[in-house]
Amino acid sequence: xxxxxxxxxxxxxxxxxxxxxxxxxxxxxxxxxxxxxxxxxxxxxxxxxxxxxxxxxxxxxxxxxxxxxxxxxxxxxxxxxxxxxxxxxxxxxxxxxxxxxxxxxxxxxxxxxxxxxxxxxxxxxxxxxxxxxxxxxxxxxxxxxxxxxxxxxxxxxxxxxxxxxxxxxxxxxxxxxxxxxxxxxxxxxxxxxxxxxxxxxxxxxxxxxxxxxxxxxxxxxxxxxxxxxxxxxxxxxxxxxxxxxxx
Numbered sequence: 001x002x003x004x005x006x007x008x009x010x011x012x013x014x015x016x017x018x019x020x021x022x023x024x025x026x027x028x029x030x031x032x033x034x035x036x037x038x039x040x041x042x043x044x045x046x047x048x049x050x051x052x053x054x055x056x057x058x059x060x061x062x063x064x065x066x067x068x069x070x071x072x073x074x075x076x077x078x079x080x081x082x083x084x085x086x087x088x089x090x091x092x093x094x095x096x097x098x099x100x101x102x103x104x105x106x107x108x109x110x111x112x113x114x115x116x117x118x119x120x121x122x123x124x125x126x127x128x129x130x131x132x133x134x135x136x137x138x139x140x141x142x143x144x145x146x147x148x149x150x151x152x153x154x155x156x157x158x159x160x161x162x163x164x165x166x167x168x169x170x171x172x173x174x175x176x177x178x179x180x181x182x183x184x185x186x187x188x189x190x191x192x193x194x195x196x197x198x199x200x201x202x203x204x205x206x207x208x209x210x211x212x213x214x215x216x217x218x219x220x221x222x223x224x225x226x227x228x229x230x231x232x233x234x235x236x237x238x239x240x241x242x243x244x245x246x247x
Contacts, residue, residue: 036166038246087221108210124202138180
């Protein structure tokens with residue numbers, strides 16, 4: 001029995017013993033290990049907090065269907081989808097996957113701004129063209145940056161990968177690279193939670209995108225039920241309520 005199936009079996013037994021009533025097969029919800037707060041808090045390999053956790057609990061409550069977490073490195077999630085091991089991915093958009101047609105896409109749940117930032121005291125570049133040629137930019141391995149990828153490809157800027165967004169912040173605070181890129185929600189959280197963070201006060205918005213969820217068509221989840229759940233949660237402003245906890 002594979003690990004995922006074993007977890008689902010044990011969860012089913014536990015729910016029966018506790019008398020908690022849920023409908024349908026558990027939803028296998030992927031979470032990338034590259035995520036950090038406010039998106040994800042881990043204890044070992046278990047997701048225990050953050051936006052992704054709160055979102056899963058809202059879905060679970062709306063559908064009365066348990067959610068189980070499939071925690072994987074970002075680059076292994078695509079393979080898990082192809083093998084039929086995942087029912088739901090979030091914090092994603094069609095531009096970030098090779099085969100977006102393999103998914104059913106939720107509406108935009110909220111907006112994310114991708115921003116370029118610098119070290120403390122650095123000069124604000126009013127456009128990407130104002131950044132000195134050859135400058136290194138701290139990035140997350142496996143992430144797609146549509147506004148920067150052509151500049152990386154031509155060598156105009158240099159991509160300096162690390163394993164997660166929090167590591168980007170730490171590298172920047174240590175002065176390892178002059179620039180970094182990330183989403184504004186994660187950056188604001190880091191600054192709020194860190195005393196002296198060593199980062200610039202300026203932000204250059206390089207793109208805006210929707211936070212979406214994607215339902216693999218080869219998964220076991222009922223696509224129609226999930227889509228209705230997203231619509232109901234959005235109508236009830238549940239996504240904005242989740243975000244407010246981390247602002």
